[in-house]
Every structure is written in structure tokens, then in C-alpha cells.
Amino acid sequence: MGDRIFLSSPHMSDEGYEMQYVKDAFDTNWIAPLGENVNQFENELATKVGSKDAAALSSGTAAIHMALRAAGVVEGDIVFCPTLTFSATANPIIYQNAIPVFIDSDYETWNMCPKALEKAFEKYPNVKAVLVVHLYGLSADMDKIMELCKRHKVILIEDAAESLGTYYKGKHTGTFGEYGIFSFNGNKIITTSSGGMLVSNDEERISKVKFWSTQSRDQARHYQHSELGFNYRMSNVVAGIGRGQLKVLDKRVKKKNYIFEFYKKELGELEGVNFMPSNEWNEPNYWLSSLTLSGRVRPIDVMDALEKENIESRPVWKPMHLQPFFKKYDFIGIDVSERLFENGICLPSDTKMTDDDLFRVVEVIKGLWSK
Structure with missing residues (x-):
């Protein structure tokens, strides 16, 4: 490990x-x-x-x-x-x-x-x-x-x-x-x-x-x-x-973008993988590289596999209207936030990560699709 x-x-x-x-x-x-x-x-x-x-x-x-x-x-x-x-x-x-x-x-x-x-x-x-x-x-x-x-x-x-x-x-x-x-x-x-x-x-x-x-x-x-x-x-x-x-904010944004593009290149062709959206009017800092999964591999499978290799990841935020404390308050919408929570995962996005670290992450994830 x-x-x-x-x-x-x-x-x-x-x-x-x-x-x-x-x-x-x-x-x-x-x-x-x-x-x-x-x-x-x-x-x-x-x-x-x-x-x-x-x-x-x-x-x-x-x-x-x-x-x-x-x-x-x-x-x-x-x-x-x-x-x-x-x-x-x-x-x-x-x-x-x-x-x-x-x-x-x-x-x-x-x-x-x-x-x-x-x-x-x-x-x-x-x-x-x-x-x-x-x-x-x-x-x-x-x-x-x-x-x-x-x-x-x-x-x-x-x-x-x-x-x-x-x-x-x-x-x-x-x-x-x-x-x-x-x-x-x-x-x-x-x-x-x-x-x-x-x-x-x-x-x-x-x-x-x-x-x-x-x-x-x-x-x-x-x-x-x-x-x-x-x-x-x-x-x-x-x-x-x-x-x-x-003084180093611009460097950190550049590295976060690099991490996101690395994941997108390495994982974007896997069945059921969809990265968080980009729009022509948006220049994100990509604080956390996040994606959703719609196939047989579920977010919990990815998180468990990464954790076994000493790699931290996280689910997408659980919506407030589903939280015990806030469930008494009104919610306007359908179920988009719930679907994003159920299918979403945040991948390691630490700006100190090397290419070797990034390859280590993607190899663990790719392994789930090859089984």
C-alpha cells in the first residue's frame, strides 16, 4: 500500500x-x-x-x-x-x-x-x-x-x-x-x-x-x-x-484543471462515466474533480476500492432536504439533486499529487471495469 x-x-x-x-x-x-x-x-x-x-x-x-x-x-x-x-x-x-x-x-x-x-x-x-x-x-x-x-x-x-x-x-x-x-x-x-x-x-x-x-x-x-x-x-x-x-491561487487553479483533464482523458471512455458539466460561459477552478456513474460499477464500489489502496474519495453532497435536521423544510424541484447524490463521486484532487499518484488512482478505478 x-x-x-x-x-x-x-x-x-x-x-x-x-x-x-x-x-x-x-x-x-x-x-x-x-x-x-x-x-x-x-x-x-x-x-x-x-x-x-x-x-x-x-x-x-x-x-x-x-x-x-x-x-x-x-x-x-x-x-x-x-x-x-x-x-x-x-x-x-x-x-x-x-x-x-x-x-x-x-x-x-x-x-x-x-x-x-x-x-x-x-x-x-x-x-x-x-x-x-x-x-x-x-x-x-x-x-x-x-x-x-x-x-x-x-x-x-x-x-x-x-x-x-x-x-x-x-x-x-x-x-x-x-x-x-x-x-x-x-x-x-x-x-x-x-x-x-x-x-x-x-x-x-x-x-x-x-x-x-x-x-x-x-x-x-x-x-x-x-x-x-x-x-x-x-x-x-x-x-x-x-x-x-x-499569491499562488492561479497556480492552484491551473493544477486543479490539470487533474480534472487527466481524469477525463483516462476515465472518460469507461462505460457509464460522466464528468461534471462544463459550459462555454464557465471557467471552473475544478476544486474537486467529480463524476457520476450510471452502469454496473457504483460509487460505493469505487470508493471502497480506492480506500483499500489508501486513497481518499467522497460521495457528492447529500441534499439538505434529505438530511434529518432539515427534512421539515420545503423543497422545490424534482429529483435531480438526489440522483447526483446517489450516482456521484468526488475523486482525489489534491494539488500536491504527482502524475504517478494520478495514474495510481485511475488504475484502481479502471480495474473495476476490467473485472
Whole structure:
């Protein structure tokens, strides 16, 4: 059995950019709270994606929570959310005591289906916000989704946790809605170990988010709080890692694309194998190379065979409306997300993988078809 091949693990730069910024934090004793790394990470990421302002926070989940608050979502409000996503997308809706309504996917994007979204607007005309996800680095069909949000005068929030470096029609995902969020969790395309970022062109609301996320501490000599606060700000050390990682984002996107094309070339001719969709308007970061299986070989067969060879893989996300906690909430759609979950698998997409590692993965998978 060879060394462990991970699905997607942290990958620090060969140049040591991260340690330079972390050392600066130590040398100046700006460990926490905040500091120059935080300020510059916000500026550099906002510039990179083309947004006016950004707030560095403790996680992508915190960023979604703050986006919902900034959007004015309160108790009893309805928020449309894709069902095919990680629970971190939906959980902050509950934090606000709001009501999620889950929207089905389409096969063309694996993301929120515009037709299902339109039906949701017909059923719930008083919805407060739409929270769209760019799954596995594939952009949603943003023109159609934005048109619906504009027509119904509803705020759009983008969960771009998995899609930093992805473009939709030449523009970064996360910058189409009123608010966009990114995640720097350990498995993301760049990482700060933990952490997230909220971006927006509304600089006044970003300023408010920074206030809320530092415990809503009023400007007074004593500790005074006129609003509910949260301990959500990113530390100066963590932000230093992020500044170094941002320098290699383009390299990581290039490697993720290489991994996807390698799998597509080696596995694309196998019976029943269909890779996640590509569209002419989409430039994915291919965070995780994912496919569906429709023949005799099932995803569990592939995952079990890979695990026996010390290779990590994962099912496609289980839809939220099938989750025990969320099953009481409404679902709009048919069964596309369920089919993707039942038939989908995410292959190892670690940017440290060598060609030998990739061949090792595909040989295990091909072996299942030769039996």
C-alpha cells in the first residue's frame, strides 16, 4: 500500500510566502486581534476578485451569517437555498431564525436550477434573499438567477466557498450578488487553516459587518454594546497565511484543471462515466474533480476500492432536504439533486499529487471495469 493520497489537503507555497507574513506578525507582536495582515488580506483579495470591499472572518460559515444579517434577514424570513450543498450553507439561515426553502439542481450546472427557482418565487413571493452556491468550483447559471432576483427585488448572496478562482463570463464568482463569501478551510483551493471572507461593493455594509464581528463594541472608553455582537474576526497570523496563499491561487487553479483533464482523458471512455458539466460561459477552478456513474460499477464500489489502496474519495453532497435536521423544510424541484447524490463521486484532487499518484488512482478505478 502506498502513501495516503488525500482528497484535497493544505498546500503551502514552495516559495514560503506564508511564513514571511506570519513572521511579520510575530516580529511586530501583532498576533491578535487584527493587524496589518488582516487589512492587507482584505484589500488584496477584494482587488483579486474585483470587489470594492471585504471583511476577513473566522470561517466561510461566519461570512454567510454576516451576509444574511447585512441583507436584513430576520426571524421568520424565507431564504431560498440550494439543496445540493454542504450544511454550512444552510446553517446560518437557522442562526437568524429564518426559514430555508431548498431548491433543486439541474444537470447542466449541478447548481441551483433556474426553473425550480422560478417555481419557488411563485410559491413564496415574499422571500427575503436567495443564497446560491457554486458547487465544486462550477458556476451556477448566474444570468438567469440574477434576472429572477432582480424581477422579484430580492437580495442575492453567493456562497463561493468552493469557487475562488472560478469565472462566470469573465468575472469572478462571488461578485455578482450583493454579497459573496469565500472559505479558506483546510481543504479549499487556498487555505488559512480556517477562515473566510465576505466581499461586497457596499462598503457601508462591510463596515457594519466588521463592527458586528468584533462583538459590536461601541466607540466608548468603557465596554459598551448597543447591538448583538459576534466573535468572528480573522486573526493577524491566519491572515498572513492567506496573503501568502493568495499569491499562488492561479497556480492552484491551473493544477486543479490539470487533474480534472487527466481524469477525463483516462476515465472518460469507461462505460457509464460522466464528468461534471462544463459550459462555454464557465471557467471552473475544478476544486474537486467529480463524476457520476450510471452502469454496473457504483460509487460505493469505487470508493471502497480506492480506500483499500489508501486513497481518499467522497460521495457528492447529500441534499439538505434529505438530511434529518432539515427534512421539515420545503423543497422545490424534482429529483435531480438526489440522483447526483446517489450516482456521484468526488475523486482525489489534491494539488500536491504527482502524475504517478494520478495514474495510481485511475488504475484502481479502471480495474473495476476490467473485472
